[in-house]
Amino acid sequence: xxxxxxxxxxxxxxxxxxxxxxxxxxxxxxxxxxxxxxxxxxxxxxxxxxxxxxxxxxxxxxxxxxxxxxxxxxxxxxxxxxxxxxxxxxxxxxxxxxxxxxxxxxxxxxxxxxxxxxxxxxxxxxxxxxxxxxxxxxxxxxxxxxxxxxxxxxxxxxxxxxxxxxxxxxxxxxxxxxxxxxxxxxxxxxxxxxxxxxxxxxxxxxxxxxxxxxxxxxxxxxxxxxxxxxxxxxxxxxxxxxxxxxxxxxxxxxxxx
Numbered sequence: 001x002x003x004x005x006x007x008x009x010x011x012x013x014x015x016x017x018x019x020x021x022x023x024x025x026x027x028x029x030x031x032x033x034x035x036x037x038x039x040x041x042x043x044x045x046x047x048x049x050x051x052x053x054x055x056x057x058x059x060x061x062x063x064x065x066x067x068x069x070x071x072x073x074x075x076x077x078x079x080x081x082x083x084x085x086x087x088x089x090x091x092x093x094x095x096x097x098x099x100x101x102x103x104x105x106x107x108x109x110x111x112x113x114x115x116x117x118x119x120x121x122x123x124x125x126x127x128x129x130x131x132x133x134x135x136x137x138x139x140x141x142x143x144x145x146x147x148x149x150x151x152x153x154x155x156x157x158x159x160x161x162x163x164x165x166x167x168x169x170x171x172x173x174x175x176x177x178x179x180x181x182x183x184x185x186x187x188x189x190x191x192x193x194x195x196x197x198x199x200x201x202x203x204x205x206x207x208x209x210x211x212x213x214x215x216x217x218x219x220x221x222x223x224x225x226x227x228x229x230x231x232x233x234x235x236x237x238x239x240x241x242x243x244x245x246x247x248x249x250x251x252x253x254x255x256x257x
Contacts, residue, residue: 001072002072004040005075008042026053027043027060044083049084073120075123077093109147173212174211175211177209181203185204207225
């Protein structure tokens with residue numbers, strides 16, 4: 001089934017169907033059939049107009065699409081361009097498609113189920129398709145970080161994390177250096193990392209990623225990458241245990257940049 005995505009801001013807009021009040025509500029979606037054509041309306045009526053609003057609309061559109069057996073989606077961005085005049089067409093399409101791809105994320109590593117079919121996207125022009133590819137690459141970096149955060153702590157240890165980092169940047173211009181021994185850590189002044197790591201049966205690692213793509217001033221990003229942080233000898237309360245594996249989120253933010 002093919003579906004046409006139509007953005008709706010006002011009741012007086014032209015459309016091949018009757019526009020009802022609930023259709024213009026920000027982020028609200030409705031599936032409509034007119035003869036043999038299907039339309040998904042997406043409400044845009046909102047006073048505040050930010051890039052995050054556009055990203056949200058892309059996400060809500062994707063969520064609605066995923067509830068139906070749809071093989072092809074046509075998205076017309078013209079009304080988005082008209083509504084969000086403070087931004088370039090490129091920024092609007094990239095933000096919308098970032099929301100689209102991020103909303104389609106699922107952590108399926110340990111689930112036994114059939115892979116979902118790919119939806120064919122019709123975006124109107126080659127330029128928009130290029131912008132969508134930019135969004136897909138950005139969203140993919142975020143999804144890699146989400147996958148690593150969602151990995152069980154007994155699966156993502158410092159050793160396996162290092163392997164994943166090397167795999168991610170294999171055949172890329174990013175140079176990966178791993179400080180693995182206590183001697184290396186202390187040599188580089190990383191006393192805290194070495195001392196905290198002594199509390200675990202898994203020795204700590206320190207990843208240094210270098211991308212030499214410019215002669216401009218160096219920019220350094222530092223992120224905490226503790227794969228399982230119990231706050232000492234499990235000093236956290238039981239309700240926090242499920243989030244201990246996510247204490248590496250800071251490093252993942254640095255990683256995806």
